Amino acid sequence: MNDDTQPAAVRARGIVKSFGAGDTQVTVLKGIDLDIHLGELLLLVGESGGGKTTLLSAIAGILDIDDGDIDVLGVPLSALPPGKRTRFRGQTMGFIYQQFNLLPALTAAENVAVPLFIQKIGRPEALRRARAMLDRVGLGDRVDFLPRNLSGGQQQRVAIARALVNEPRLLICDEPTTALDGPNGQKIMELLREVGRSPDRCVIVVTHDSRIFHFGDRMANLTDGRITNIERIQQEGTV
Amino acid sequence: MNYVALKMLFGDRAKYLMLLCGLTFAVMLIVQQGAIFWGLMMWSQASISNLNVPIWITDPGIAQVDEVKPLADTAVDRVRSVDGVEWAVPLYKGLLRARLANGEYHQITLTGLESATLIGRPAEVLEGRFEDILQPDAVVIDQWAMERMGGPTVITVGTIFELNDKLARVVAIAKTQKSFTNIPVVYTTYERAVRYVPRERRTLSYVLAKAKDDVPAADVIQRIRTQTGLGAFTEEDFGWKTILWVLKNTGIGINFGTTILLGFIVGMAIAGQTFYLFTVENLRQFGALKAMGASTCTLARMILLQAFTVGLTGYGVGIGLATVFGYLTASGGGLPFVETWQLLLLVLVALLVICTFSALISIIKLARLEPAIVFR
Incomplete structure (x- = not known):
């Protein structure tokens, strides 16, 4: 397991984010301070509307913040111009979504290869790496399947393979098990924990699913736009 | 990403066919009406072209070839x-x-x-x-x-x-x-x-x-x-003088022009709307691509590739159908039908305008798209 002595992969200070304007303005993040370390799987939990997804989006650099600073892997993300931020995200981050967001017209292998296509890696090489990654997540025999011909669990594994194929150092997961049944959710989390234990990577998981809490190293509770507490999770899987 | 763009386009077969039909219809209508219009204009100066002589000398106040003013x-x-x-x-x-x-x-x-x-x-x-x-x-x-x-x-x-x-x-x-x-x-x-x-x-x-x-x-x-x-004109200039007289003094230009404009507008409306719907339905996917590091410029290129691919396919099919129509109806001389390279070029330009317009609506939508949509 990892501890706070590990270098911070993500360092967030005083993050403020509001939506709307005037009387209808809602401040979703109210001064968040958070460090996430390499070799760590951090669970981000809290009630709905508490700001988890907003924080996740801010850390990923896909949502502009109103105030504060976010450093990712030593790079001041909030200071980067949009183009550079997009490139940085493509090179260092992987994403796993609740709704998978696979492209329905592409096969499993092609979906997994998309981040490599974005990085301008040639199609044969990208597909070769995509097939290898699918093999790693146990879908070596489904490389040419379209998403509609895969089960929910298999689709999420394709999404994980897609998130991992360009070997990102920061893996961002939004409710990765919500659409899955218990056993499939456990398998997915085992995969993510394996990634999170790698010393030069870290994983952030937003979740409501208490069945997977024991896969995390730490758990941050976000309520009403503030982190109310951060707890270390015991080896046995109890909080 | 071109490969991904084309697979996305062809993958949604119903939308692709609807787009193709809309653009084919627009091209066919514009080419067909344009070719008939131009055929009629050729007919209007047939008295000149049938004689095939380089210089015509006329009364200085001549308006067109069929309005003879004796010398x-x-x-x-x-x-x-x-x-x-x-x-x-x-x-x-x-x-x-x-x-x-x-x-x-x-x-x-x-x-x-x-x-x-x-x-x-x-x-x-x-x-x-x-x-x-x-x-x-x-x-x-x-x-x-x-x-x-x-x-x-x-x-x-x-x-x-x-x-x-x-x-x-x-x-x-x-x-x-x-x-x-x-x-x-x-x-x-x-x-x-x-x-x-x-x-x-x-x-x-x-x-x-x-x-x-x-x-x-x-x-x-x-x-x-x-x-x-006296008046003196080259065969070409006298032909144009006659064509312009016909355009000015009959409603033929407005009549055909309206139909051609209609084809253009219908094509633009169908293509624009279908393409926009296609983009909107794939917003999450585009958002995911953006989150994964695809720049707005990359997405714009994808959209343009999709628009021009379906556009040029519709151009080919539309011209083919219009040509078959022309061959069937004009072969006996019953209908004027003159497909010139200038007409085809003009239709290509019109089609590129339609495709660019359709793509632009989608690109504007994507440029404003926050990739955070994928987390909602």
């Missing part, structure tokens, strides 16, 4: 005397009534060519010999005359009919381009033509001329205008 008989010699003119011959052109043996009357356009050279004669003869026009009372009719005056059972080579109570004997049938009014054309010699028509003080309709090979036609035309006070 003095001396005009031919005056034109011949202009420096740089290789030859100049008279032409008679006028309306007359023909009376057939069965008692039917038909209005015809009588064209009188100079007998020594027969300059202005049609290039192709379908039946008989054009040179036989030099025989007594001989006339040559065009194939449309034969069709309009009752067909080959009523009028053919050897048929005799009357022009202003004078005998006319058909010695040949010439192939010509149909005219806008489709009035039968009867050719004869200039000298005989002026005998057929009622006596008038002036009978010379036009002077046809050619510049010497080493003198630019434009220079000769200018000299003719200056030295004779």
Whole structure:
């Protein structure tokens, strides 16, 4: 397991984010301070509307913040111009979504290869790496399947393979098990924990699913736009 | 990412086919109406193109070829005397009534060519010999005359009919381009033509001329205008003058223009709306691509590739269908249908505008898209 002595992969200070304007303005993040370390799987939990997804989006650099600073892997993300931020995200981050967001017209292998296509890696090489990654997540025999011909669990594994194929150092997961049944959710989390234990990577998981809490190293509770507490999770899987 | 863009496009077969149908329809409508319009314009100046001579000398106030303003008989010699003119011959052109043996009357356009050279004669003869026009009372009719005056059972080579109570004997049938009014054309010699028509003080309709090979036609035309006070035009300019007169004085331009514009608008509406829907339905996917590091520029290129792929496919199919339509309907000369490279280029430009417009709506949507949508 990892501890706070590990270098911070993500360092967030005083993050403020509001939506709307005037009387209808809602401040979703109210001064968040958070460090996430390499070799760590951090669970981000809290009630709905508490700001988890907003924080996740801010850390990923896909949502502009109103105030504060976010450093990712030593790079001041909030200071980067949009183009550079997009490139940085493509090179260092992987994403796993609740709704998978696979492209329905592409096969499993092609979906997994998309981040490599974005990085301008040639199609044969990208597909070769995509097939290898699918093999790693146990879908070596489904490389040419379209998403509609895969089960929910298999689709999420394709999404994980897609998130991992360009070997990102920061893996961002939004409710990765919500659409899955218990056993499939456990398998997915085992995969993510394996990634999170790698010393030069870290994983952030937003979740409501208490069945997977024991896969995390730490758990941050976000309520009403503030982190109310951060707890270390015991080896046995109890909080 | 081009590969991904094309797979996304072809993957949604229903939307792709709808887009393709919309663009094909627009292209087909524009090409079909444009080709018919241009065919009609060609017909409107058929009296000029059928004679195929380089320079036309006319009354200075001439408006169009079918509105003959007769010249003095001396005009031919005056034109011949202009420096740089290789030859100049008279032409008679006028309306007359023909009376057939069965008692039917038909209005015809009588064209009188100079007998020594027969300059202005049609290039192709379908039946008989054009040179036989030099025989007594001989006339040559065009194939449309034969069709309009009752067909080959009523009028053919050897048929005799009357022009202003004078005998006319058909010695040949010439192939010509149909005219806008489709009035039968009867050719004869200039000298005989002026005998057929009622006596008038002036009978010379036009002077046809050619510049010497080493003198630019434009220079000769200018000299003719200056030295004779007559109007002078190249064949092309006189054709355009006639076309512009038709456009200005009939509703044909507005009529066809409206249909073409309609095709353009319908194409743009269908393509724009379908393409926009296609983008909106894939917003999460595009958002995911953005989150994974695809720049707005990359997404814009993908959208443009999709738009132009379906657009150019629709262009090919639309032109193919319009051409088949033209071949089926115009092969007998019943419908004017002239597909020129300029028309096809114009339609391509219109299509590119439609595709760019459609793509732009989607690109604007994607540019404003926050990739955070994927987490919602």
